[in-house]
Amino acid sequence: MSGGGSPTKVGFDSSVRESDETDLQKVHRLRLELRRLERNRELYLQEEETSRKQRQEIAELRAEQERLLRTHRESESPAVKTVSALLKHRDKLDEEIEKEKQTQAELQKEIMIMEKKLVEMRRGQASHSHKSHPRDIQKAIRTTQSKLDRSRAHFGEQMKINSLLRKDIELLHMQRTRFQQLYRKLEKVLQDIRKDIAEVVDKSATAYDAKVDAQTKTSMIKEKAVKDLAQYSAEMQELERVIAHEHQLKEFMSTKNNQRASMDYGKRTRRRQEMKEQRKADGGEETPDSLKKAFQQIQELTGEDNLGKLVTKFIQGEERNFALFNYVNEQNAEAERLKEEIQQIRNDTEQLNIKSRQQEQESQVALKQLKNQLQECKAQTQQYEAQADHISRVLDQVKTGLDNMFKTIDCKLGQMGGMLGSSSGITDSNLMTYLGMVEQKASELLTIQAFIKSKDPENSSDLEAVAPFLLGHKPDVQTHEAIAQPPITRHDYEAEDSSLIDEADRPLTREEIRQHIMRKSDQDKDESPHTGGSKEVKTPKSSTMSSTSLEA
Secondary structure, eight states, X not given: OHHHHHHHHXXXXXXXXXXXXXXXXXXXXXXHHHHHHHHHHHHHHHHHHHHHHHHHHHHHHHHHXXXXXXXXHHHOOOOHHHHHHHHHHHHHHHHHHHHHHHHHHHHHHHHHHHHHHHHHHHHHHHHTTTTOOOHHHHHHHHHHHHHHHHHHHHHHHHHHHHHHHHHHHHHHHHHXXXXXXXXXXXXXXXXXXXXXHHHHXXXXXXXXXXXXXXXXXXXXXXXXXXXXXXXXXHHHHHHHHHHHHHHHHHHHHHHHHHHHHHHSHHHHHHHHHHHHHHHHHHTSOOOHHHHHHHHHHHHHHHOOOOHHHHHHHHHHHHHHHHHHHHHHHHHHHHHHHHHHHHHHHHHHHHHHHHHHHHXXXXXXXXXXXXXXXXXXXXXXXXXXXXXXXXXXXXXXXXXXXXXXXHHHTTOOOTTHHHHHSOSSOOOSSSHHHHHHHHHXXXXXXXXXXXXXXXXXXXXXXXXXXXXXXXTTOOOSOOOOOOOOOOOOOSXXXXXXXXXXXXXXXXXXXXXXXXXXXXXXXXXXXXXXGGGSTTOOOOOOHHHHHHHHHHHO
């Protein structure tokens, strides 16, 4: 008996040693994998430091963007060069973020490979768990699992942070697009206003130059008119003085001549009579005696003895009188011409003043119109800004209410989480997606409620009202299809579950409703351990109620 039992004992010991050797080899492989994971962890920490620097740079870019927006609102000065530099820097950061995403994807693949290996190792250990369970191996496995869980939790947090950063980058991209559109519109309006102002300034400058020239010409014409008038007045006074002197001399000579004529009228009459008689007697011929008598008569009248001087004085007097007559006529004609020129200058001056006043009024009207247009543009800008602020506030209120409703009805993102980027916030891009999910959740809750009522025998009278919900019909409420706007990434997301679309498009049978509710509860249970570490996720009340009602 003793000889027969020894080989069995030796075989058992050898099998124990072989199992120990295999376990040691597994532990050795696990340690190697652990070292590789630690190296990957160090690389991941370095990449995380790079991500932190990138986040810091993004924060600096946000501050720079706010400063540029504030500067643009205050001074309305273009900052195209600064914006282009920031955009280049942002593109560089996008490239670095893409590289970081690639690194994280590789790490995720490695983690998934390690998880598969651990699952296989667990299955292998479960196959021969009846043989031996060394404490060292179990301890190493637990340590590795804990490190792996911590790495997965940390990786999940980093993915969440990266999704938040991706949302921020998308928001910055949208803000940049809106800013560029608004900037181009305002720049175009500003260019038009500047062009109109330049045209009005040119017209005003031209009108002002014409006004200055007209005023200069008017002042010169006025000065010339004053000088000509003064010269004309002096010449007229001189001519009036000469004419008055000549008139006085003429009156004096005529008076003296009349006196002398009245005194010698009788003598001259007699002499003339005698001379006529003598001429008649002489037969009409002039004789020296008659000429002497005539000369004596002229000598008596003029008091001049020399005949040559007498003739010369007579000729000079006639010439002087004729010259004075011509001079007076010329001065009268010149005075009339000067009066006509002065009147023409006055008319031209008045017309120039009227034109300058009209041009000034036109320039003032044009400037007033431009000012009114500028005020209207400013008022429209303020109105648009107020409308934008009001719309932003309304959107914020809608987002807040939608977020509260999303949390109240305990709606799960599921496969939409990767498409939306993160389940912790609502943005303008994924607002309609969240609304569609809330609508879908409400439809599911109504379907569950209708199903529960249909199971209650006391509410059998309400089957007609419950039937539309059981068949998948929605109440007569105007709905809108939610168009999901995924974030801009380099990854191509997988298609969503086709059952969500099919259930919204066609009515469901009772068995399909049961399967759908059970599948939703299973999905909620499966999602709970993946939310991070040891955190527990509450199962929606609706899913719990539906599962309990179905089991009943």
